Amino acid sequence: MRTTANFALRALAASAVCGMLLGATASAQQGSAPPPTVTVVTLEASDVTLTAKLPGRVEASRMAEVRPQVSGIITERLFEEGKPVAAGDALYKINSASYAAQKAAAEAALAQAQASLNSAEREAARQQQLRSRAVTSQQVLDDALGARDVAAAAVKVAEANLMSARIDLERTTIRAPISGVTGLSQTSEGALVTSGQATALTVIRKLDPVYVDVTQSAAEMLRWRRAGAALEEDNQVVTLRLADGELYEHAGHLSAAEPHVDEQTGTILLRLDFPNPEQFLLPGMYVEVEVPQAVVRNAILAPQEGVTRDRRGRPVAMVVTPENTVETRALDIQRDQGAFWVVEDGLNPGDRLIVEGLQKIAPGMTVQAEERPAATDQAAPDSEG
Template sequence: QRNVASAQTYDDAVAARDAASASLQVAEADLQTAGIELERTTITAPLDGVIGRSLTTQGALVTSGQSEPLAVIRSIDAVLVDVTESAAEILAWRRGLMTGTLDESDQDVTLTLADGTEYEHNGSLRAAEPYVNEQTGVVTLRLEFPNPDRLLLPGMYVQVRMPQGVVENVVLAPQEGVSYDHRGRPVALVVGEGDVVEERTLDIIGARGNRWIVQSGLADGDRIIVAGVQRIRAGAPVAPEERAESAD
């Protein structure tokens, strides 16, 4: 009888152990399920950036395929700035690289903020569209600027100044004093020796403000006629009146 009681006690202990083990497995499974559910309450973004206001209220039902985002994350550690340049300006820039007036090692781009102050960090050209917009005649360039202080924000209006290179021995001529002959060549009427009008054919390589950059055809000190050009011909004597030169 004692042996029977001992065997029964042993069987009860084994059964209790197995029940406890089963309960432990159920509890571990519940814990794992709760952990998975807890992870699902946290949404991890696949990118770094700055998040703005939430676009979804607390307690709202959300799904993985919904069209409305929960929030918008913007990466602003480095900011991309898209600008447009005319086809003529792009050609002048590339010719500057080929002729050496623009050094490839000095292509930093400067930026002016919306309040008119100069941004302290220079940017660089990151990409350019390989085509010219047929309707506007411009090329879109993408520039990259460092933004360690987060002064630049998406959507902010800025002005960009790209390098134009250095050209020596040129003359700045007022655009109103330059016309074109029947061959389409740029010409200017100049008051020569004895106040006699001379016609000069110009080689224009660019513009700066309201003036043409003239590489040949004009010399320092030449007096260009800017008024009454339609009534004057080369070889005619004139009585010139000097006009005050405005600064660009």
């Protein structure tokens, strides 16, 4: 009995000693654990082009509604719907019989007026000779000269009537006023059309280049321009994104800006032009354009994943100091630029911004930093310099 008790006491003591040894070993291992690893970006200053993303719709650079200038029956359609035409190409034919007859009548009237003028000129010359010999009176001469002038005026009227008849006859062939792509025909052979009718026969649109009209807040434009140097219009290369999110392969330019602020909306109308050789952009299509606004000199671009918010909603970031400790910075952010924030205050060139591993660190903690490509390298498409 006593032997059994002694054995139990020895076993308990041995277990206690083992537990103490294991605890000491764990404490030693914990105390020698390496600092947590974080991923950092070393920030650099660069000139950044600020851009604005604005919605808009595609417009044809030129558009002409084709209407008849004379009345008559359509006898022929001479174009294929939806196909390109050149300025001056024949589109429709109107029955020209009556207009050809009017032209013939005008030619006959001109010939008659010219004959009357010739007769009046001969009579005026004869009366001048008679008057020079005092054979006739001055009144008779004046009447002959007046008749000659009236006949000359009648010739001019007849010539104008003939010109008008020729124009009307030419207008029986309806031609394309501009080069472009035709729409659907709104009439057919046998239809009666009238001069200047409200309904267009078809519409021609020039699709290369195309315009994109967008509006921008005047206040926002002023704010961005004050924040940086304004761009020259000739240097404003504009990119376009389609409704499906794809980037359009051709860059555009700012062609004009309305020198007027809309009183109702407080916006300015901007007109952009884009090459469209494949006619991929069609009028009415919804797009989003990215328009350069200003250049910020020596700007700091901070990756958005490295910026968080404190309890009051203010932007903050954590950086690794030269001593490899974590430091919190309060930031003053101007705006976003793609996947980055344009930081006005709080970060400096050379700061190592923590972008990964934020969940396992705290201010003052010692960390091990691993470098990632710099923010300005990743933002190259939106930066200058």
